[in-house]
Amino acid sequence: MRVWRAHTSMGPLSLTPYPLPKAAAATYCCCFHYGFPIKSNNRRKVPCAISIRCCASASASKFNNKNKTCQAEPGIDNFVVVNFYRFVFIKDPQHEIAKHLTFLKGLDIHGRIYINEQGINAQYSGPFRDAFAYVEWLKEDEKFSDVLVQTSPALNGHAFPKLKLRYKPSLVQLEGGISHLPLLDPSMQAKAIAPSEWRKRLEAVNDKSYILLDVRNGYEWDIGHFHGAQRPDVDCFRSTSFGLSPTEGVASDQLSQVDKEKTDILMYCTGGIRCDVYSTILRQQGFQNLYTLEGGVSHYLKTEGPVKWVGNLFTFDSRLSLPPSAYNHEGIIKASTTQHAFDSDRFGKCYVCGSQVSELRHRNCANPDCNFLFLCCANCVMDLRGCCCYNCTTAPRCRPVLPGFQRYKKWHVYRDLPVQAQAQ
Numbered sequence: 001m002r003v004w005r006a007h008t009s010m011g012p013l014s015l016t017p018y019p020l021p022k023a024a025a026a027t028y029c030c031c032f033h034y035g036f037p038i039k040s041n042n043r044r045k046v047p048c049a050i051s052i053r054c055c056a057s058a059s060a061s062k063f064n065n066k067n068k069t070c071q072a073e074p075g076i077d078n079f080v081v082v083n084f085y086r087f088v089f090i091k092d093p094q095h096e097i098a099k100h101l102t103f104l105k106g107l108d109i110h111g112r113i114y115i116n117e118q119g120i121n122a123q124y125s126g127p128f129r130d131a132f133a134y135v136e137w138l139k140e141d142e143k144f145s146d147v148l149v150q151t152s153p154a155l156n157g158h159a160f161p162k163l164k165l166r167y168k169p170s171l172v173q174l175e176g177g178i179s180h181l182p183l184l185d186p187s188m189q190a191k192a193i194a195p196s197e198w199r200k201r202l203e204a205v206n207d208k209s210y211i212l213l214d215v216r217n218g219y220e221w222d223i224g225h226f227h228g229a230q231r232p233d234v235d236c237f238r239s240t241s242f243g244l245s246p247t248e249g250v251a252s253d254q255l256s257q258v259d260k261e262k263t264d265i266l267m268y269c270t271g272g273i274r275c276d277v278y279s280t281i282l283r284q285q286g287f288q289n290l291y292t293l294e295g296g297v298s299h300y301l302k303t304e305g306p307v308k309w310v311g312n313l314f315t316f317d318s319r320l321s322l323p324p325s326a327y328n329h330e331g332i333i334k335a336s337t338t339q340h341a342f343d344s345d346r347f348g349k350c351y352v353c354g355s356q357v358s359e360l361r362h363r364n365c366a367n368p369d370c371n372f373l374f375l376c377c378a379n380c381v382m383d384l385r386g387c388c389c390y391n392c393t394t395a396p397r398c399r400p401v402l403p404g405f406q407r408y409k410k411w412h413v414y415r416d417l418p419v420q421a422q423a424q
């Protein structure tokens with residue numbers, strides 16, 4: 001039986017390794033084998049793209065004011081996904097956590113909110129009213145008053161199974177931890193470029209004096225990336241090693257032959273946190289001209305639309321990916337008159353047959369001992385019964401094919417099923 005290397009993670013925000021079943025420990029990385037079943041909530045409607053544009057820039061107090069109307073205003077019961085982080089010194093993290101837990105009591109918030117001495121990292125889902133009540137409360141603390149809060153539509157109720165709000169030694173999982181990194185020292189950070197400036201730089205025809213560095217995982221690049229960014233040879237952010245190669249000319253390391261003092265490095269990730277962390281490592285390695293995309297791709301898609309971007313944006317929750325239109329309705333309308341929209345629709349390729357159809361989505365291989373996270377078209381899902389390849393279809397245990405956006409449940413649910421009962 002073919003064994004795939006470990007390659008999945010829950011990305012920048014929650015990389016806690018789960019206890020793994022012994023038989024599969026060697027082939028699993030982090031969390032994707034615990035597929036999150038999407039909970040449906042019939043009473044709530046999915047907010048449209050316009051309403052998300054609106055809610056992303058509005059405060060909760062505005063929406064709590066029923067006299068104020070906004071044409072594209074979302075219902076306060078509509079579910080949204082919220083992301084934010086802030087590196088800031090927190091003297092007493094346990095006290096901070098207790099405060100947050102007290103405030104969130106009674107609010108319908110699911111997600112991962114981690115706090116330590118270096119700051120906070122949060123991604124959660126909830127009805128609009130609750131999601132933004134928390135943001136408003138947080139911003140009353142001057143440490144967090146100007147935190148960049150990003151929202152996107154939840155597809156069907158919560159995008160996370162439950163709330164985890166706790167102390168975590170590393171806000172981002174990286175080999176060796178990040179507590180020793182100078183994350184709070186401005187001189188060690190990259191220069192943040194606003195999305196509009198970033199766009200100008202990418203659009204400048206004669207400016208090829210930079211390296212565009214995708215600081216994410218390869219499977220995220222597969223579903224969408226900036227034009228000109230090379231696919232990162234990275235399966236899990238914790239093992240990212242750009243610029244760390246001991247010898248020059250390592251093909252997988254895009255920075256191995258770069259002039260550290262002269263070349264501009266333009267780094268981007270989903271929401272900015274991975275770049276903020278990794279840029280301090282590159283600074284320590286002597287890279288002088290480091291730039292990051294402020295607020296990451298999600299912020300860029302909201303303000304600039306999918307200009308110079310192809311495909312969708314991978315998300316580390318039950319949605320798995322979102323089209324650019326989820327972030328910016330106007331942007332996608334503008335882009336529809338250009339080639340960008342077409343490129344976006346036809347960008348991803350089925351890992352199995354290579355076809356470029358619009359109905360592609362990430363899914364985990366039905367063979368639980370493989371669990372490869374792969375992009376697959378609907379035809380190949382049927383042909384291979386949810387497996388990533390023909391070899392996996394002959395595996396002793398195979399999970400059933402799940403329809404739509406459903407994700408596999410926890411490992412033990414399938415481990416305990418008799419083999420025959422699992423055959424399709």
Ligand SMILES: [Zn+2]
Pocket residue numbers: 350351352353354355376377378379380381
């Ligand atoms: Zn296919």
Ligand SMILES: [Zn+2]
Pocket residue numbers: 365366367370371372387388389392
């Ligand atoms: Zn497989």
